[in-house]
Amino acid sequence: MSARRFDVIVIGSGAAGLTAALNLAQQFKVAVLAKGKLGGGATEWAQGGIAAVLEEEDSFEAHVRDTMIAGAGLNDREVVEYVVSKAPAAIARLAELGVPFNLDEDGDWHLTREGGHSHRRIVHVNDATGWAVAQALENAAEAHPNITLVPDMVAIDLVTGRHTKEFSTEGTVHGVYAYNRSSGEVDTLLAKATVLATGGAGRAYLFSTAPRGATGDGIAMAWRAGCRVSNMEFMQFHPTCLYNLEVKNFLITEAVRGEGGILRHPETGHRFMPDYDERAELAPRDIVARAIDAEIKRDGLDYVHLDIAHKGEEFVKHHFPTIYEKLIGLGIDITAEPIPVVPAQHYTCGGVLVDIHGATDAPGLYAAGEVTQSGLHGANRLASNSLLECFVFGDAAAEHIRANWDGFADIPDVRPWDESRVTDSDEEVVIQQVWGEIRRFMWNFVGIVRTTKRLERAQRRIDMLRQEVADYYGAFRVTPDLIELRNLLEVADLIVRSALHRHESRGLHFILDYPETEKDAVDTVLAP
Template sequence: MSELRTDFLVIGSGIAGLSYALKTAKHFPDKTVTVITKTHAEETNTKYAQGGVAGVWDETTDSFEKHIEDTLIAGDGLCNPNIVEIVVKEGPERIQELIDYGAIFDKDASGQYALGREGGHSAYRILHHKDVTGQELERALLAQVKATKNIEIKHHWFVVDLITQHHLGYLVTKSTPDIQCYGVYVLNTQTNEIEKILAKITVLASGGCGQVYRTTTNPTIATGDGVAMVYRAKGRIENMEFIQFHPTALYQPGVSPSFLITEAVRGDGGILRNKKGEAFMEQYDERKDLAPRDIVARAIDSEMKKDGTEHVYLDCTHMNMEKFKQHFPNIYEKCLSIGIDVARQWIPVAPAAHYSCGGIKTDEWGKTSIQHLFACGECASTGLHGANRLASNSLLEAMVFAHRSYLASVELIHQIEYNTNIPNWNAMGTTHPKEMILITQSRKELEQLMSDYVGIVRTDVRLQRAMKRLDLLFEETEQLYKTVTVSPQLCELRNLITVGYLIVKSAMFRKESRGLHYNTDHLQKSELLQNIIL
């Protein structure tokens, strides 16, 4: 079994992981930075972010106070106000760094940045690159990373588990005060060998968990690996019940992942209509189509159930089509490819799992409850989003906490030595799986039960049923894991079941309806605000 040593280990190659890697590598040109990605570096959640990145850019029409207030309102009482202030005020500097790296944001005819507006925002503050902002940011960061000599990217490496004292034979529980991360065990999918990577500092930037649902805008890689690994390592996870469903994914039965119709389309004037052609959002919120995502998603869900349909419509026929094509070329072409001319026809849309507001609990410097382990990006729960993420705050959060994790790492790195007593991976007694159907069918069952029982609208009975079925899936999968050799498919199933359990368990603990968690058995909000920590 081979062993790799690196000063900084980054798991994930999206905006959070690459930002952190770039800053640490430039600060420490004599140290090694290793980035691990389970497919190739370009395939990340970041790549699929359409709308843009929020930031106070024009202080004549916007302010930090407005952005802070919008974020707190969207978070429905569970944001950490200190974290919100940090992200909003440090955000513009992080955005400027991206521009300095070569990222291109759209400008108007006067040469000023063409700022967009999305649901929940009180001002135009969204910087964007057409409707493929994430792809542009990923391009700019990767170009910088590839030009930095002391960063190495490992493609097609799948992290199996974090290495802690548990692997040295010690009993580790959630009450253990000094759990330490020494690195990871990783499956090299090109050789099918388990590698051991020792690291002084490990950073989880492993993205979201949308694939736990049948319908999601997330890419196939979004299987909650980081959250599941930290939970198994006895680290702290919080607020997993708050899963954001994007209101408007393109309705295409059987297609996964779902194609996202960015909220910016409604920001530019798109109108949601039901089967009868009625503009229904005014019945649900005075902000109409620009209400926060949780409200819009529930409204669409309600209209679909009332009419017995599987989608509603987004009407863009009244909009300036030249401007539409310029701002949303990807959406225009996608719709056209399936026979929908947005100038004449309404776009069929339905909600899809989009973003996890909870995750690995971190402090204001990105530190987790496990020593020498940081987390940033969607896998982390920093306190910014609370019960519901404000549109386009995710890329902002990723950059701010990648930077803060880097600053904390600079102070920490000289105090850490490699632990060279880590045992090799033990695969004795395992065989190659004879039937992949055991894995693929369990995953289908998981996606189905999460979508049917733990979706936009929940009840106590649905959550109880989900938990019973999850218990059975967990038992079957753990037995399989103990007897067969490790594969990415098995690891992803195992991680998704863990994430599903965390979502359901957190949802069962929250005896109220708040933000993205809407339970018809507990419609009132509690006066006692709390985070659900597991």
């Protein structure tokens, strides 16, 4: 099959990818690849909102300070200041696209507050902000004549000089090989510039609020293409995921705590957060998650309770309609009883190292959103800074591509995907077995609280599985599950190696062997 050519390829159809695409489409022909259906990524799942300084009592300085405190000083201050300063304009643009943000009685933004924030600065659409944002971006992209939306494309590897007919070890990226779910074939898609917006790696863990496709594809592909990866040890665990044996991965937004929700011991009713931190339920996520983890482990609990019922039926239904409807369907009336919750992996703070323009180490390759380590989040992401990062860096990457277009390499002759030496798999059970193993040992050994011994156990299992997965990948035709498994193992390795490298506890990385925080904050950077 002949290669398809575009000016720019965007891999990922969430907030970061569509923001970049809409900006680039003013000038270029852009293809947006979605792994499944459009809108199947993490953006639609975001309940809370977007952080921005939008009231007089607040300030950019305060938002920067809150971000740096949550990030345990590991943030890049220049990047934090840049992103925070761009937030009000990003909100205004989204409103222009039709995002129906909540307003108060005077027609001003209705702002809520979340853990770690010193002011009310979370603009939102009830408790379904991500869904509303995704709808607006998708509608705008579908209506744009220069954007081609390509669903059901599972990216396998970035096209570099090693894939050209002339063969070169030069690392410029010329596009991507992707498995087409519709045809069952591997397509070659080529472009002068490529933007990774593939999201995080949450599905490396047994319990995660991330969507099914969050298997670290972009991080693994960039690593194989020669890009550095940074701070992968900082995995954010959301403190409050619904504990329910029928429904996995349903997040109870931080805004429930922001609006007065109280965490209680399920057997005694004791409010335990003041025992751990003076900010109680409004402490940063890493502190709240560790506190819940400690209560569960100490008393052998399955979950703790999050109680918002005391705020009254009208208040609860008005502020949290999505959560109310979801839980009432499961037999839990949150206006009258507490919600059973557990921590779950929620956000990948590390990723592909990018500069302030979203540029990676590989010429022609940019990245934006959760796939990156931009310097914004440091050792722990501040609530509602994640969607903000997508909009700001999606735009930054697009602007840099437009400004430097004449300097990008022409597309060379690229070899088509070669399946001449592989066959169809006769043992798919291997994939499910290894996937399950990875997710279990990552949860048990590389979770909220770590030890060197546990991390070393995880590393030994990764080393053992690596040859097994490589042999399987080399022998059989690719399938979406095999592509994801290969990437999951790669990111699990990057997470464990990064965690073993950091001999301190900082932010999300809490290790019992090194409980103190070093004076100097230094990024973990791994080079291929």
